[in-house]
Amino acid sequence: MxxxxxxxxxxxxxxxxxxxxxxxxxxxxxxxxxxxxxxxxxxxxxxxxxxxxxxxxxxxxxxxxxxxxxxxxxxxxxxxxxxxxxxxxxxxxxxxxxxxxxxxxxxxxxxxxxxxxxxxxxxxxxxxxxxxxxxxxxxxxxxxxxxxxxxxxxxxxxxxxxxxxxxxxxxxxxxxxTLASASGAEPLPEVVETSWDLLLATGEAVQRRRFELLDQMVSDYTGMTLAGPDLDSLETADDGDVRRWHEQLESASRGRLHAAVMARSERGRPGAGIVEWVLFHDGWRSLTPFRRDGWNMVRIERQEPTDLPRALAVLAAEVTS
Structure with missing residues (x-):
């Protein structure tokens, strides 16, 4: 029975x-x-x-x-x-x-x-x-x-x-x-949209401790960075804030998460999608590339650990379609 x-x-x-x-x-x-x-x-x-x-x-x-x-x-x-x-x-x-x-x-x-x-x-x-x-x-x-x-x-x-x-x-x-300490770390806005090239350039400058280059780098992209409490409330950020945020993104980060979603499409072809997160003392921020007016941009947005399954599920649907 x-x-x-x-x-x-x-x-x-x-x-x-x-x-x-x-x-x-x-x-x-x-x-x-x-x-x-x-x-x-x-x-x-x-x-x-x-x-x-x-x-x-x-x-x-x-x-x-x-x-x-x-x-x-x-x-x-x-x-x-x-x-x-x-x-x-x-x-x-x-x-x-x-x-x-x-x-x-x-x-x-x-x-x-x-x-x-x-x-x-x-x-x-x-x-x-x-x-x-x-x-x-x-x-x-x-x-x-x-x-x-x-x-x-x-x-x-x-x-x-x-x-x-x-x-x-x-x-x-x-x-x-339990994270290592970071001096002078201030909370980032909930959402920041900035130039991908600027993020890479300022990150390299901070790594090489060439802080005198940051102001000129930021001024080359004046008006391109938006920030706010959510995606519906973004406003153009001042260059001074943009410089400080970009410096923090490199110097105050304490971790990195890289996730690859891999599957075969309906035609049997292997495909992959990538999730990139950065860890700060106040939690995770996702790095999401996108295009705006012909420019390569990146959205830096606060995330919780419970948001990761949702992000991966979206990618899984894309690579299997």
Whole structure:
């Protein structure tokens, strides 16, 4: 007799096929699981990736395509195989020396996703700089996520696609109280629209500590920068404010988030979309390129971690259309 799942109104609903789980594993355990499954290690892919979009099609795989066989193993893992197998068994990924149904699903989703999101975050904390990578793979109702800050210890999770937005928002959360200090940092307006070329030029000048060049750079683009509390209330900014904001964008930022959304279009062609955010002591700001009157512009707008899933969903719709 099989159980029947009912909703609040008493209607029968289809039960979830994915039981969410989150585990911490050493890289050797992930390599071991992949080796037993006959596929390349997800951990190895993350470590060797340069973060560029080269080889996009290879990273996506193809629906229904068998994953490429694993490369012959190199050095033996430092931990005994028995210990690795015990970790994988406790995580529900291995049983009697072979991947379980969940373990096999994790490897299949990872190597043949319909949609992929790769996030990389570099943050300057009071204790030093930290680089975190979090890669997400989606196939049907399954989402598999793998994250690491040191390339040695990984957090592996799998969940239903309905809950993916929670995991994406979690990936962008940073406790701003732990950020490295920034002297003279003032809050930026909620929205700033400025020249992309000016942003690049002033950023380079600040990096080289050529502050005497900023006034001339800003004056070359007088009247082009708009600012305000929202998109419907933008006004032309004074050059003095523009100079101060551009200097802050380079000197007071304490983190960067780069997210790439990758998928195949209806014609099977791989495509990608990019989200770029900058972190300050009062939170995130997105950098969104656009065109205005023939000029390359960038919109710098306040964002919350919960805004990231929405931005990525828009890009996913674009690259799959």
């Amino acid at each position: 099989s159980a029947v799942l009912l909703d609040a109104e008493g209607n029968e609903v289809e039960p979830r096929r994915v039981t969410p789980r989150r585990v911490r594993l050493p890289r050797a355990a992930l390599d071991r699981l992949a080796g037993l499954g006959g596929v390349p290690s997800p951990a190895e892919q993350m470590i060797v990736s340069s973060g560029s979009l080269d080889g996009l099609g290879d990273r996506l795989g193809a629906l229904g395509q068998e994953p490429a066989p694993a490369e012959p193993p190199g050095d033996e893992p430092a931990a005994p195989v028995e210990d690795l197998d015990a970790l994988l068994t406790a995580a529900g990924l291995l049983d009697d020396g072979a991947p379980t149904a969940e373990g096999g699903a994790v490897l299949t989703v990872w190597h043949s996703p319909a949609l992929a999101v790769e996030l990389e975050m570099l943050v300057s904390l009071a204790r030093g700089r930290v680089r975190v990578r979090s890669w997400h793979r989606n196939l049907d109702d399954w989402v598999v996520c793998l994250s690491t800050a040191d390339g040695t210890t990984f957090e592996l999770s799998w969940l239903s696609a309905d809950d993916w937005w929670l995991e994406l928002g979690r990936a962008a959360w940073v406790d701003t109280r």
